[in-house]
Amino acid sequence: MNDFYYELSKHFYNVYFFIIAQPLVIKIAVCCVIIFTLGYFVFLGNILVTKLLIDKRKIREKKLFEQYNDKLHEILLSDKIMILEEIENVLPKNSRKLSKKDNRLLSKIIIDILEENPQFNTKNLEVLLAHFNLKKFWENELEYSDFQKKYKAIDRVNQLKVSLPSESIISRLTYSKNKLLRKKARAAYIHMTSNDPFRFFTEDFDKEVTDWDKITLHEMLLKLPKSKIPNFSQWINTSKNNALKAFYMYEIYFYNQRAACPFVLAHFETNDLELRKTVVDVLGKMKYKQAEKKFIEEFPNQPLVIQNSIIKAVARFKNPESLEFLKQAFLNAYNNESKITIAKALYNFSKEANEFLEENKVNEKDYFQKLIIEHIKNPLIVNHNA
Amino acid sequence: MHNLFNNVITSYQYIVFGYTTAIVIFYFILVYLAKKEVFKYNNTHNKVDDKLLEGSPFTPGISIIAPAYNEEKTIILNVNSMLTVDYPIFEVVIVNDGSTDRTLELMIEEFDLVETPFAYIEKIRTKPFKRILKSTNPKYSRLTVVDKENGGTKSDASNAGINAAAYPYFICTDVDCILSEEALSRMIQPILQSSTKVIAVGATMRMANNCEVTDEGRMNKVKLPKTLLPMFQEIEYLRSYMVGKMGWSAINAMPNISGGLGLFDKSVVIAAGGYDPLSHAEDMDITARIIAYMRDFNKDYKIVHIPFTCCWTEGPPTLKIFNRQRTRWARGLLQFFIVHRKFLFNRKYGRMGMISFPFVLIFEFLAPIIEAIGLISILLLAITGNINWDTFFLMLGYAYIFGLCLSLCAIFFDLKTKIIYHDYRDYFKMALIILIEPIVYHPLIVFFSLKGYINFLTSKKFEWGQMTRQGFDRNTKIKNIEIQNA
Numbered sequence: 029m030n031d032f033y034y035e036l037s038k039h040f041y042n043v044y045f046f047i048i049a050q051p052l053v054i055k056i057a058v059c060c061v062i063i064f065t066l067g068y069f070v071f072l073g074n075i076l077v078t079k080l081l082i083d084k085r086k087i088r089e090k091k092l093f094e095q096y097n098d099k100l101h102e103i104l105l106s107d108k109i110m111i112l113e114e115i116e117n118v119l120p121k122n123s124r125k126l127s128k129k130d131n132r133l134l135s136k137i138i139i140d141i142l143e144e145n146p147q148f149n150t151k152n153l154e155v156l157l158a159h160f161n162l163k164k165f166w167e168n169e170l171e172y173s174d175f176q177k178k179y180k181a182i183d184r185v186n187q188l189k190v191s192l193p194s195e196s197i198i199s200r201l202t203y204s205k206n207k208l209l210r211k212k213a214r215a216a217y218i219h220m221t222s223n224d225p226f227r228f229f230t231e232d233f234d235k236e237v238t239d240w241d242k243i244t245l246h247e248m249l250l251k252l253p254k255s256k257i258p259n260f261s262q263w264i265n266t267s268k269n270n271a272l273k274a275f276y277m278y279e280i281y282f283y284n285q286r287a288a289c290p291f292v293l294a295h296f297e298t299n300d301l302e303l304r305k306t307v308v309d310v311l312g313k314m315k316y317k318q319a320e321k322k323f324i325e326e327f328p329n330q331p332l333v334i335q336n337s338i339i340k341a342v343a344r345f346k347n348p349e350s351l352e353f354l355k356q357a358f359l360n361a362y363n364n365e366s367k368i369t370i371a372k373a374l375y376n377f378s379k380e381a382n383e384f385l386e387e388n389k390v391n392e393k394d395y396f397q398k399l400i401i402e403h404i405k406n407p408l409i410v411n412h413n414a
Numbered sequence: 415m416h417n418l419f420n421n422v423i424t425s426y427q428y429i430v431f432g433y434t435t436a437i438v439i440f441y442f443i444l445v446y447l448a449k450k451e452v453f454k455y456n457n458t459h460n461k462v463d464d465k466l467l468e469g470s471p472f473t474p475g476i477s478i479i480a481p482a483y484n485e486e487k488t489i490i491l492n493v494n495s496m497l498t499v500d501y502p503i504f505e506v507v508i509v510n511d512g513s514t515d516r517t518l519e520l521m522i523e524e525f526d527l528v529e530t531p532f533a534y535i536e537k538i539r540t541k542p543f544k545r546i547l548k549s550t551n552p553k554y555s556r557l558t559v560v561d562k563e564n565g566g567t568k569s570d571a572s573n574a575g576i577n578a579a580a581y582p583y584f585i586c587t588d589v590d591c592i593l594s595e596e597a598l599s600r601m602i603q604p605i606l607q608s609s610t611k612v613i614a615v616g617a618t619m620r621m622a623n624n625c626e627v628t629d630e631g632r633m634n635k636v637k638l639p640k641t642l643l644p645m646f647q648e649i650e651y652l653r654s655y656m657v658g659k660m661g662w663s664a665i666n667a668m669p670n671i672s673g674g675l676g677l678f679d680k681s682v683v684i685a686a687g688g689y690d691p692l693s694h695a696e697d698m699d700i701t702a703r704i705i706a707y708m709r710d711f712n713k714d715y716k717i718v719h720i721p722f723t724c725c726w727t728e729g730p731p732t733l734k735i736f737n738r739q740r741t742r743w744a745r746g747l748l749q750f751f752i753v754h755r756k757f758l759f760n761r762k763y764g765r766m767g768m769i770s771f772p773f774v775l776i777f778e779f780l781a782p783i784i785e786a787i788g789l790i791s792i793l794l795l796a797i798t799g800n801i802n803w804d805t806f807f808l809m810l811g812y813a814y815i816f817g818l819c820l821s822l823c824a825i826f827f828d829l830k831t832k833i834i835y836h837d838y839r840d841y842f843k844m845a846l847i848i849l850i851e852p853i854v855y856h857p858l859i860v861f862f863s864l865k866g867y868i869n870f871l872t873s874k875k876f877e878w879g880q881m882t883r884q885g886f887d888r889n890t891k892i893k894n895i896e897i898q899n900a
Contacts, residue, residue, distance in 0.1 A: 053431055054805065057812040060438065064815040071822040072845055078829055079838050176457040183462045208458050236609035243470045243606065278471065364535045402531030408548035409532065410555050 085129075092133050095120055097141075103156055104141055104148045115152070115159050124161065131165045132184075138162075139187045153189065163190050170197050179209055182216050186251075195221040202228065210234065215244040219251045229263050229276075237271040245275065246282075254283070261288035264295065274306040281310045289316040296322065305337050312341025320345050324353050336369045343373035351377065355384055364400070372404040420800065423791050430788045431809065437777050438816055444661030445823055451664045452656065452721045452827045459722075464599040468502050472606075475503035475581030476598050476677070480589040481571030483511040483564065488728075490524050492589050495631025497556060501598035505556045507578050508589065511571040512541075512564025526551040527559055534560075538573040538688030541565040546578065568673070569689035569696040576680060576688060585677045590728050592622055592633055593675075597724035601677040604718040613682045613704050616663075616671040616719040618655040618828070621648045622726035626836075633726060638840035643736055644729035645847055646855035649821055656721060656824040656831075663719035667765035669774050671717065673697035675725040682707065682715075693753070695746025702754050705766045721831040737862055744866020747779055782863035814852055821848040 047058050099118050103110060110118075126134060138156070142148055157163050166188070169181035178201060185192070192198060198220050201213035214228040228234075233241065249257065260276040260283075267273050273295065280288045289311060296307050296319075311319040323338045330338065339357060342350050354374050361367040374381040389401045403409065467473045478496050482489055489508075496506045510518045521527055532546035543562040549555065560578045565571055572586050583602065587593065594600075597617070605612040623639035639645045655672075662668045671678075673696055683689075683700065686707040693699040701717065708715040730736040751758070758775060760767040795801040825844055828834065835841060 053428070054808065056435060057431075057808050060435075061808070061811050061815050064812075064819040067819040068815065068822055071819070071826045074826055075822075075829060075841050075845065078833075079841075082833065082838070179458060180460065183460065187462070238607055238609050239472055239474075240603065240606040242472045243466050246470060246472065247466055282471070364533065368533055396533065399531055400533045403533035406531050406548075408528075408530050408550065408555070 085133075088129065089133050092130060093137060096134065097137060100138060100141055100156070103152050104138070105145055106149055106152060109149065109151045110155060112155055112159060115155055119159065124159065126160065128165070131160070131162060134160065135162060135166070135184055135188060139184070142187070142189075150189070157188065157190065162188065166190055167192065167197055170201065175206055175209060179212060182212050186216060186219060192220050195223060207234070211241055212244070215241070215248050218245070218248040225252075225256075226258050229258075229272075230266075232267055232269050233272055237269050237275065242271075242275045242278075246279070249279065257283050259285060259288065261285065261291040264288070264291050270298070270300045270303045274303050277306050277310045281313050284314070286314065286316070289314060289318070292316075293319050293322070296326070301331065301333060304334055308334060308337040308341050312337070312344045315344055317345050317347065320347060320350065324350065327353075327357070332363060332366060336366055339366075339370050339373050343377055346377065348378065348380075351381055351384075354381065358384075358388070364396070367397070368400055368404060371400050375404050423795060423800075426787065426791055430784060433777075433784060434809075434813055434816075440773065440777065441657065441816075441820055444657055445820070446661075447664035448657050448660035448827060451660045451719075452831060455721055456831055459600075459603070463603065464500075464596055467599050467602070470502075473502055474583055474602065474606075475505070476501065476602060477505050477507055477575075477579035477581045477584040477680075478593070478598075479507045479509065479572060479575030479579060479584050479586050480591070481509045481511050481568050481575065482513065482517055482589040483571070484513045484515045484517060485589050486513075486515045486517045486520055488590055489517050489520055491627065491629075491631045492592065493521065493525070493557065493631075494629075495592045495627075496587075497554065498595070498630050498632055499593055499598050500595040501602075503581070504598055505558060505580060507558045507560060507575045507584075509560045509562065509571040509575045509578075511562060511568075511574075518559070518561060521559055522547065525549045525554045525557055525559075527557075532558075532578070534578055537577050537684050540570050540574045540577065540691070543574055543577075565691055567691050567694070567696065569693055569699075570691040572696070573688040573691065576683060579680060582680055583677060584680050584683075585675065586673070587676075587725065588674050588727060590622075591619070591674050592625075592627060592631060592726045594633060594724050594726075596722070597675075598677075600720060600722050600724055604716075604720060605677070605679075608716055608718070610714050610716045611679070611708075612716045612718055613679045613708060614668075614671045614701065614717045615677040616655075616659060616668065616717075617675055617677075617722055617724035618720075618831075619651055619672060619674050619725045619727055620723055620834070621645075621651070621729040623729050623731065625726060635836040636723075636726075636834050637836055638843055639729065641731060642847075642854065643733070644731060645844075646851050647729045649825075649844055649848055649851060650855070652824040652828055653821055655719070656827040657820060659719040660721055660827070662770055663717070665765060665769075666716050667770040668701065668717040668719060669766070669770040670695075670698035670701045671719075674727050678704070690753075693746065693749065694742055695750045698746070698750050699754070702750070702757060702766065702771075706757065706763060709763050709766075721827060723828075723832065723834055733858075736858070737865075740859060740862035741866035741869060744782075744863040745870040747774075748867050748870045751775055751779060782860040783867075785860050786864055817852050817856075818848055821851065 047055060050058075096119070099120075103115055103118060138153075142153070166181055166185050169177050170185065173181065182198075182201070195217075198213055198217055201209060202217055204210040204213065211234050214233060217228060218225045233245070260280045264273055264276050264280075267276070277292050277295075279285075280292060292307055292310055293316070296304060298304050298307075308319075308323060320342060323341055327335060327338050335357075339354070342354060354370060354377060358367065358370040358374060361370055371385060374385055385401050389398050392398050478499070480492070480496065485492070493506065493508060508521065510521070526549050527547040528550055529545045530548045532548075534543060534546060536543075541563040543560055545561050547559040547561060549557050558578055560574050562571070562574050565574075568588075575586070576584060583605070585593075585598065585601065601615045601617055604615050620636070621639050621644045622633075623641065623644040624637045625633060626635040626637070628634050639648060659668060676697065678700075682704050686700070686703040688700075689696045690699050690703070705715070705717070730739050754771075757763045757767045757771055759772060763771075792801065792806065822845060825841060825848075829841060
């Protein structure tokens, strides 16, 4: 054995001294060949290990599914409210002592059942989570695991409808340095806590508010009962973030908070075109007719995108006195896309407006202008100026 | 004279070595950047996010635009595939680009299409359009067919599709591509999640050869192609997407969004003038133009690539079709650098001008030329008996092993994103195929690239050419079977 190691080390040193005596080019090439060869085997090994892990997970998943799926269905879809002992009798023994991986897989099975059956028994779900100690498990995941697990844990807690015993668990995540985790936690905070759930609305949610944030925030608000929805006008004036203001305005429309309309209209003078457009769109959809006069007065001074929104809003108000405004807007429109918008507004406005369009079509010499009227009347086109 | 010859050859060998080492260093950096992006994406994206878009009032609409020229073999399947994408607000705009076969007739029959009044506004100039067709069947209300005169290139047809598109974002794809169900919801997310305007998003494409597709045009089982050429191309695509594009995306220096799959902000594309109908590399061309537009007007922007596989396309199954494809790409690349030479090394165009386009010029465009000259010099040395075979094999091994490592790294990143193949053994097959790829496939790329450059320089008249479709393998017994999640 010693001879073998001696020969091996002798060979190694021979090769080593041979290489360091070579030109730089050869040394670089040799080093790279060694590194890349090792890299090749490392990646190959990773592919193999991934396969083994997948197989292991599949076996574990299959075993858990066979053991628990039917019984979980029985418990969650039962009309009867079951107590802990009854649930323990249904489930296999030692079902309380599952590993972390099993807890994650089991949670997925429960979530699949909940999603397929929205009318599940909520009381039984609580008892079931207590039996498996899944509440504690996911709290620990939120508190002590790495970024990736925390990120996924927030979704799981929401999906399992776990109510956290203390908001401190999620609170810590709401000040995470990681932007994605921080935002996710702040959105989830609305649904997970009962004490000041809209705290982050007061703090302007985060440094930047993206469209994705609006989607997640809206989703969290939908999970709340209507009685817990706040009055969004309280933040419209105080928020410094225009994207967030636009979001609040949309929610005012969605939850039909008509008392907030004057506060929305007050933001029409903003320099932010997106926000101004939101003001017009929201008040139009809410049919806040008090805004009509202002919109019509301001129409000639507005950029095209705001003009289009004003047209749609006025069309929604359906005030017969505004017909003349719409007719003039149609005749004076210089942009074909705007003309289509106005034509559609007229088409849906009133019988008289329709007659105006037909008359215009007959008198119009320009084929394309006639085509616009045919276009907006076409029932096969479902997304006019989407 | 003999000494001069030897000096020239020796110098050239050092240049080639330096060139290869520079490629290694750059790709090392790209791998590092790609790894960060791939793992960040995988850690923060899941199916819960896709579901959030359903029914959200903030979800934007997307138009799927697909030019079609003589695609009668696969048009119905592909249109059905696009119509079954899982996204709440979208439309499909097929542009019949003057097909001479039964492409349009088949669509009319299958989808109950009728000519319909449509105020088609030509925001981007194209060859004259003839008519718009819509379906009388509510099931196909999302479908719009634009019938127009042939414009000679995909660009012209794409522009017509953009003119007819109703939504603020569009995906430009080839009609032979099969989109995954989650394609739109995955590709729109970078746009929604960024506070900087994202003007384009790319995603990974793969070969559809040998995959099983349902009658509804949905991907049922993803398999590695059976034949060598598409198999090599699959690996090449994975390298390009998983390492190249993910790496560039990390530093917002994407040189191009693939023409087979790209999500764009419609207003930016229109402002930039749309696709260039004369370009044979329309994907790289449009990417350059939208970046130039944003930079010319000092607007912040991002172009992002996601590692998720969103699309499958039929790879050229024969050498003849492969030749046509690669010479066209090479012509397009040379044409691109001539037309857009002002971007190169121009600080005004930021990372595109100073990093990614010079990289593509030096390490992709010039590579076949340098390799060809290198091969000639090796042959000369061998003939004159001046070659050091040990050094030769060492250098060959250096380049070869690097290529293997890079390919396997790309496969590894792909694996970490999603286990896509129905049979896991396909990953091991790929790990074996990459051993022969540099020997069999790479020389073909070099040859066809050089052919493409010579064709362009000798100014032969080019046509887009036709991709001869094989059609997809369809198990007709399969209906709406869910994809097996590994």
